[in-house]
Amino acid sequence: MSFVSKLFRKKTYSSDEAESSDLTRCLGTFDLVTLGVGSTLGAGAYVLTGSVSRDDSGPAIIISFAIAAACSLLAGLCYAEFGSRVPKAGSAYIYSYVTVGEFWGFVIGWNLILEYIIGVSSVARAWSANLDSLTGGKIGHAMNASMPMHVSGLAPYPDFLSVGIIALITVLLSVGMKLSSVFMTVLTAINVLVLTFGSIAGFTQADTHNWNLNQTEVHDLGGEGIGGFMPFGASKMLEGAASCFYAFVGFDVIACVGEEAKNPSKSIPRAILWTLSICFVAYAVLSCALTLMQPYCLIDSDAPLPAAFKYAGLAWASKPIAVGSMMALSASLLGAAVGMPRIVFSMARDGVIFKFLAQVNESGTPVVATIVSGIFSAMMALIFDLDDLVNMMSIGTLMAYTLVAACVLILRYTRGPDDEEITAEIFDLRPHSDEAGVYERMRRKYGLDLPPTEVSAQRVVYFTVIAVFLMFGLSMLLIFCQSCMSWWGYLIMGILALFIVAACIIVSFHPQTNQHLVFKTPLVPLIPFVSIFVNLYLMLKLPSETWLRFAIWMAVGFLMYFGYGIRNSVQGQMVAGTPNTDYERFENEELPAAHVNIDEKNQIFLIHHSLQHRIIHHISHCSSPLTSP
Secondary structure (H helix, E strand, O other): OOHHHHHOOOOOOOHHHHHOOOOOOOEOHHHHHHHHHHHHOOHHHHHHHHHHHHHHHHHHHHHHHHHHHHHHHHHHHHHHHHHHHOOOOOOHHHHHHHHHOHHHHHHHHHHHHHHHHHHHHHHHHHHHHHHHHHOOOHHHHHHHHHOOOOOOOEOOOOOHHHHHHHHHHHHHHHHOHHHHHHHHHHHHHHHHHHHHHHHHHHHHOOOHHHHOOOHHHHHHOOOOOOOOOOOOHHHHHHHHHHHHHHHHOOOOHHHHOHHHEOOHHHHHHHHHHHHHHHHHHHHHHHHHHHHHHOOHHHOOOOOHHHHHHHHOOOHHHHHHHHHHHHHHHHHHHHHHHHHHHHHHHHHHHOOOOOHHHHOOOOOOOOHHHHHHHHHHHHHHHHHEOHHHOHHHHHHHHHHHHHHHHHHHHHHHOOOOOOHHHHHHHHHHHOOOOOOOOHHHHHHHHOOOOOOOOHHHHHHHHHHHHHHHHHHHHHHHHHHHOOOOOOHHHHHHHHHHHHHHHHHHHHHHHOOOOOOOOOOOOOOOOHHHHHHHHHHHHHHHOOOHHHHHHHHHHHHHHHHHHHHHHHHHOHHHHOOOOOOOOOHHHHOOOOOOOOOOOHHHHHHHHHHHHHHHHHHHHHHHHHHHHHHOO
């Protein structure tokens, strides 16, 4: 096998391997929803609502959250389809591995590990800081006085509270996923109850005039903007939507635990859609209550809800809000800690990172991956100041969203096992060449009247790659050249947008697979194209320092892959000639009696039917003079 072939070899499963699992299948749809909501509905409700309302959107934060939810839904729909296709642990890593090959799968998996390490560490430090604030800062002052660390890039003092909470979560996860799910359900229920209480209490103190402040009133209050519902204009509102997008990050943990779901093909898509819907309603209602309770220019960007209740004369309500914030951060920490061991376990099981990390205990838990992940997260939370590293979480998440959307697009136009019978029916029904119209002959020439073929699938890949490069160029112009833009710049943007739309239309003319799935992403290729563009735009908005740190992390990953993974990959070590089936056979299809390559089958089938129709057509023409009087 050549070096390039090793990079792009794809993971395959038999039907038995798809149904079997080294982990315990113990999670229902409700468990997955509570896990997703707990992981997603965290700091966004207690912090992000304040900063976006005050500095970007004002009362129009409701629209910002609506736009962010719609963009997140695009990625969620793609994840939902993949969750019904590939019921295995590993989320975007395993989706990429079976679709675009081992190298890209490793890149995404390595990024997801970074995302979850920083996610666990940062949430643990936020949990510690929140507890410190409830004590009036006494814990921080004592630690800073006794164990200061005067080193640039490190925290002011070692945060042992963060290490303690990570250790507790790691022990809980090592016991088993079912117990962790129950604990997550309790934390999520308390969080939702507190947010419901905060929203209802806020609406009792609502003043609609806070949505109609004029510019004079805003300036008298010491604020900025022109007042009204959208005080900073549409452009700032869209910037607020970009910030709100990260409030929905976390639902992908549902896909990470797909191998522990009882009925993953049905429960994963439902859980993802329910999670995003619940979180959007919670964010929108809470933002509405907050901006009606207090003028947007007076909202506290660090602790918006307690400050708003104090402003409205309900200082007592800040105490249950503080409890809710602790529960929300605990749930977010548990959700992040659940996802990382599953990614590590899946990559170790495939041999692309050290295989000892794939060991499972008696309860069906990846205990080694859980403990190692907890140790690394605790080390980072102990000494590092993670404020500058949090943006690195976004790169891993957005790259995963982008590749999942591209994979859904590619797979939808790739031939599946259900397409063979449909090909036979089309051959029997299609008119002869001399009877077909111009449009029909054109479709037949390029294979657009049949289910997907290898040629049509390759064309879709080419146009998708071209569209991604065009989207990259358009995003660069929108972000970096907007201030110096003249007529030629807008012309180039218009041309790029036109070519992107043209690529989407051309792809839409190609035949899609007829493979039966429990859930399919609607409006393909439109939704994957829009999702890819949104993710690329948000990635390019990140600061350059983040990209530098990302490059360093990827360099370490390449050392791991090219030094160990490419030689120890389980897929690469499989015995030659062993029958394998594509992952498309997950949905209750029976395996063929003989192992024949699908493309070879298609070629044999097409030749057979072509000859058959030519013979019938020739006989009909030859027999007509004999039967005429």
